[in-house]
Each structure stands twice: as C-alpha cells, then as structure tokens.
Amino acid sequence: MAVEHDILLSPYTSWCVGGVADRLYRVADLDALSQFLSTVAPEEPLLWIGKGSNLLVRDGGFRGTVILLSEGADTLKWLPDQALYAEAGVALSRLSRFAHTEDQHQLDFLAGIPGSVGGALAMNAGAFGGEIWQQVASVEVMNRQGQRKSVGPEAYKIGYRSVEAVDQQEPHWFVAAHFKLGEKRVEESAVLKQQLKQRNQSQPMAQYSCGSVFRNPQGDHAGRLIEAAGLKGECIGAACVSEQHANFIVHSGGASAGEIEALILHVQHQVEAQSGVRLQTEVKIVGEA
Ligand SMILES: Cc1cc2nc3c(=O)[nH]c(=O)nc-3n(C[C@H](O)[C@H](O)[C@H](O)COP(=O)(O)OP(=O)(O)OC[C@H]3O[C@@H](n4cnc5c(N)ncnc54)[C@H](O)[C@@H]3O)c2cc1C
Numbered sequence: 664m665a666v667e668h669d670i671l672l673s674p675y676t677s678w679c680v681g682g683v684a685d686r687l688y689r690v691a692d693l694d695a696l697s698q699f700l701s702t703v704a705p706e707e708p709l710l711w712i713g714k715g716s717n718l719l720v721r722d723g724g725f726r727g728t729v730i731l732l733s734e735g736a737d738t739l740k741w742l743p744d745q746a747l748y749a750e751a752g753v754a755l756s757r758l759s760r761f762a763h764t765e766d767q768h769q770l771d772f773l774a775g776i777p778g779s780v781g782g783a784l785a786m787n788a789g790a791f792g793g794e795i796w797q798q799v800a801s802v803e804v805m806n807r808q809g810q811r812k813s814v815g816p817e818a819y820k821i822g823y824r825s826v827e828a829v830d831q832q833e834p835h836w837f838v839a840a841h842f843k844l845g846e847k848r849v850e851e852s853a854v855l856k857q858q859l860k861q862r863n864q865s866q867p868m869a870q871y872s873c874g875s876v877f878r879n880p881q882g883d884h885a886g887r888l889i890e891a892a893g894l895k896g897e898c899i900g901a902a903c904v905s906e907q908h909a910n911f912i913v914h915s916g917g918a919s920a921g922e923i924e925a926l927i928l929h930v931q932h933q934v935e936a937q938s939g940v941r942l943q944t945e946v947k948i949v950g951e952a
Contacts, residue, residue: 665855666699666728672720672950675712675731677777679871680920681720683948684710686728690752691735693811700809703728709807710949711836713751715780717786717873719927723951726950732781736838741765745869746800747842763855766847769798771855775862777874782838785823786828786945791858800843806834813841818922824878825947870913874928877910877942886910889904889930893935893950899926908950 666688672681690696703709708727712718715733736752739761747767749758759774772793776783783795783804801815812834828835831894874885877885887907889895897904902920908927912926927944935941 667875670729672712672724672729675729676715676718676720676731676873676895677871678715678719678920678923679916680916680923681718682722682728682920683725684725686751688728688730689734689765690730690732692738693805695738696736697805697809697811697840700805700807703807705807711781713782714754714777715783716777717782717946719873719902719920719922719923719946721950721952723874725950728936730836733779734754736781738839741759741782742841745844745847747844748839749780749842750839751779751784751837753780755779755780755783755894760839762842767844768848768854769793769844770842772858774855778838778887779814781837784840785826787821789824790862794823796826798842798844799887800841802837802841803839804834805836805838809870810893813836822938865908867911867913869942870905870915871918872905872911872913873946875910876930876944876946878945879936879939880942883940884910888934888938888940888942892930892932892934894933897929899929899933902926904930920950921952924952 666686670687672684673679710725713733719768732752733818738750739753740748742748755773755776755778759770762770772791776788787794787796799816801813803809803813825841879885886909894904895909896906901914901918902922905913931942
C-alpha cells in the first residue's frame with residue numbers, strides 16, 4: 664500500500680477533530696508494515712493510531728507519518744492451551760466477543776471499550792476492575808526498522824492507564840499480543856450485559872468523545888472533582904463538559920481540537936483552584952496547534 668499525502672485525521676479519531684497529516688500509511692498486514700518501516704528515514708516522526716478513541720489530534724495536524732493500524736493487522740485466532748493471538752488492529756469488542764463465545768470471560772470487561780488491541784496495550788485499558796495487561800502472556804513489538812520480537816510483561820512497568828518499557832531503548836510499538844486465558848466457565852453473559860447497560864446509562868454514547876479525559880487521582884474520581892467544581896455543562900465553543908459524565912468532554916459536531924484542548928486546560932485550572940488537585944490527562948494530545 665502506497666503512502667498517502669495530506670490526509671485529514673479527524674475521521675480517524677472518536678472526537679472527529681484534528682488536522683492534516685503529512686503522510687499516512689494504512690497497515691494491511693504486519694509483514695507489509697515491517698517492509699514499509701524498513702524504508703522510512705530514521706528522523707521521520709511517526710504517530711501510531713489504532714481506533715483513535717483516546718487521542719486528541721490538534722487542528723494543525725501532524726508533521727510526519729501516521730501508521731494507521733485499525734484497517735488491517737486484524738488476525739485473531741486460538742492457539743493451543745486456551746491461548747489467544749490478537750494483532751494490534753483487532754477491535755476490543757471483537758476480541759472480547761471471540762473469547763466470550765468460547766466460554767472464556769476474562770476479556771468480557773473490554774467489550775464496551777471502543778479501542779483496538781494495540782491502543783489498549785499502550786494505555787493498559789481497563790474497566791470494571793479488569794485491565795488488559797492482567798491477561799497478557801506476551802506481546803510482539805516492532806522497532807523503527809520494522810524488526811519484530813516477542814517480549815513478556817516483565818519488560819514493562821504497568822500501572823493504571825500507563826505502560827512504560829523498563830529499558831527505554833526497547834521498542835514500544837505493539838503489533839500483537841498473546842493472551843493466556845484460564846478455565847472455561849459457562850453462563851456469565853448476564854454480567855457482560857449488565858456492564859454494557861451500565862456503560863450506556865452512565866456515558867454520553869450519542870456524542871463525540873474520547874471517554875474519560877482525565878485519570879482518576881489516587882483515592883478519588885476525576886468526574887467527582889469536576890462536578891464539585893461546578894463544571895458540568897461548561898462549554899468552550901462547541902466543546903462541553905458532559906452533563907451525564909463530568910469526566911467526558913463531548914460535542915455533537917462542529918467543535919475544534921483547539922476548543923477541546925482549551926476546555927481541558929480550563930477544567931484542570933478550575934479543579935486545581937477549588938480542590939488543590941492537579942488532574943492529569945489520560946487522553947494523548949498530539950500534533951501542531
Ligand atoms: C466512549 C468511550 C468509552 C471509553 N471507555 C474506556 C474504558 O472504559 N476504559 C479505558 O481504559 N478506556 C476507555 N476509553 C478510551 C479508549 O477507548 C482506550 O484507551 C483504548 O484502549 C484506546 O485504543 P485506540 O486503539 O483507540 O488507541 P488510540 O486512541 O488510537 O491511541 C491511544 C494511544 O496509544 C498509542 N498507540 C495506538 N496504537 C498503538 C500501538 N499499536 N503500539 C503502541 N502505541 C499505540 C497512540 O499513539 C496513542 O498515544 C473510552 C473511549 C471512548 C470514546
């Protein structure tokens with residue numbers, strides 16, 4: 664697949680905002696990606712995108728090459744001994760359903776998260792007490808030259824919505840994961856249905872968002888602090904703090920990345936002024952203003 668030039672990134676993020684990338688490479692499969700990376704100049708900035716559901720791309724876009732994984736790299740298969748192989752572009756909903764239909768429920772908590780396996784590994788995505796890395800036996804990573812290798816979870820410092828390579832020289836691009844699932848258990852679909860219902864009731868699903876904007880500070884909830892600061896419903900331009908879930912910034916079309924980022928900074932400032940807590944963003948902010 665050839666590299667495309669001057670591609671608008673807003674269709675590739677769940678906020679549907681963001682400017683133009685100089686170059687975009689759509690990953691068809693991992694061999695092609697490996698081949699492509701071996702041709703990329705070492706100084707070229709790279710931005711890896713899965714489903715763009717935790718990403719704010721600024722209005723000025725991205726000066727470099729976007730590696731878009733969510734349209735390919737989607738092999739998903741069982742291996743012996745209840746192990747599951749999933750490539751980075753696999754949607755979490757598909758992964759979760761695939762395991763669920765074989766009476767494996769360890770990945771049920773991922774069902775309602777609108778990301779990809781690669782993005783979830785990068786973020787240690789989680790919900791309802793589960794986190795993706797709790798189920799990972801090993802991951803396959805790729806370096807800038809397109810070389811692949813398999814590493815275990817011990818190669819990473821894994822925390823709440825954070826994953827850092829122990830050795831900073833190690834590649835941090837995830838191209839696949841092996842999940843080691845345990846015993847099969849029959850009939851847990853009621854739990855899954857309840858979790859999806861709870862998500863639908865508590866989150867503004869009909870508007871554009873990136874999920875939770877801020878990480879929960881130790882022992883508290885970002886949403887509670889934002890609500891206590893009186894910021895529910897606060898807007899800058901078309902971007903608003905959700906009335907339904909205060910840790911979501913939403914819009915119904917027409918917001919710019921600049922408005923969203925300005926609202927993020929405003930919320931951070933107001934919450935700190937009221938409670939003394941400096942909220943840290945969970946969402947990744949990239950690109951040129
Ligand atoms: C409505 C809604 C609900 C959400 N609920 C939850 C929730 O309950 N729990 C939760 O944890 N998150 C939630 N999220 C946030 C988001 O879905 C997760 O963080 C998800 O794992 C991001 O995956 P992605 O493929 O969209 O990543 P992207 O947004 O594409 O990327 C996120 C980050 O990971 C990097 N990245 C992407 N792919 C790779 C890769 N292959 N290798 C290395 N780095 C990579 C990107 O460069 C970026 O820094 C929600 C989002 C929305 C919109």
